Amino acid sequence: MAYTFKGGVWPDDHKYTKNIPIEEIAPVAKVSVSLSQHVGIMCKPVVKVGEQVRVGQMIGDVPGGLGCPVHASVSGTVVQIEEVTAQRGGTSYNIVIENDGQNMLDDTVQPFGKKLSEATSEEIIAAVRSAGITGMGAAAFPAYAKLAAAAGRADTLIVNCIESEPFACASHRLVLENPAAIIHGLKIIMVALGIQRAWIAVEGIQKEERAALQSLIGDAKLIEIKKVTSKYPAGSEKQLVYALTKKEIPGGRTPLDVGIVVFNAQTCAAVYEALAKGMPLVRRIVTVDGDCIQTPKNLLVPIGTPISDLIECCGGLCAQPKKIICGGPMMGQAQWDADAPINKTTAAVLVLSEYFDYESKLPPVCIRCGRCVRACPMKLMPLKIASAIEIGRVDEAAAFGATDCIECGTCSYICPGGVPVTQLAVRAKMAVLEQRRNDARHEG
């Protein structure tokens, strides 16, 4: 029997690339590496225009506070430090490197150099920070900070192999093609945290994934594969923890509050790459799909590669695009520019035509059907939050739990009245958080 949670929806999965092996992209002319790819403080450049850099060399770092460094993903020359619109909106600074095609490794790319059994938790966490590893799902929280917070508090690690966003197949291919990297990463994290129990969460329908992982786990009793019902958003942390433990995580809290720490499968593999080979997070797997893409693929790409290079590697466009989305159709961000670069959290690039444009031609109207309430995986009343914020009642939106919204897109997806419920819920959440910050400033 598969574990499940309340609410959620079953969108068409569109997983057309699930049987297409990962392909390394051909060398790209240049990359544009964002200094703001994580939750926390933006990095400051530690290289200058004109400087030669090598693969794995640190090019930006956070002088203090939350955040992690970024590294060169190709070797070549720094030609520009440019101000750009970030993938999630707002401004970012990017370091542009012209690729010399030599793929020269930096001298700092060295394995951890200690047996795991002899390493301290602090040493492993420091290595994870140096490698610039962020959560590679959607959250982009620095992995070292999650580990540091979990040490001594978590008793169970969940490795999240679930990709509930339609189209996305990057983690699925990783599990099938390199399950050892995930299992090694999982063991490193267990050592770093001193914990004895790990669960690997896999969708119930993914028999091949379970077989690939089970063959490496053998009969180790402390690592178990857990089947989770295939519905959206099963890959979301709070829903996953609830499905496996039946413990609810209160608003404003994290899985750590119930003794759990969750790492994405790709993040585990990145931890392994960092410790076993010394390679920072400079590449990731990206599903490139959508009805405008000639030949959809799963590509291994250097961080900072322009979207246009991924499209070209997939044979170009076969239809007029309406939207380019980084991430999935439920939670992804529409892009302004086909030259926007891939960052550490870009699991998919979707190029979609008018056919996938769900915007209703009729004015939105709430018919009080209650579907958004039944489907909301956070058990909120999205219609109430939406109508409160539409008339500026921030306190009322707060009372309906707007800050608990995980921005999953489920309510907009299910709404028959074409109401942009998710956008309104997110607007309400931002307004409540802003009001709380203002109140705190006035009290201080």
Ligand code: SF4
């Ligand atoms: S976007 Fe927010 S309000 Fe809408 S279903 Fe998801 S959690 Fe609920």
Ligand code: SF4
């Ligand atoms: S799903 Fe749409 S129409 Fe139905 S109650 Fe929610 S907002 Fe109203």
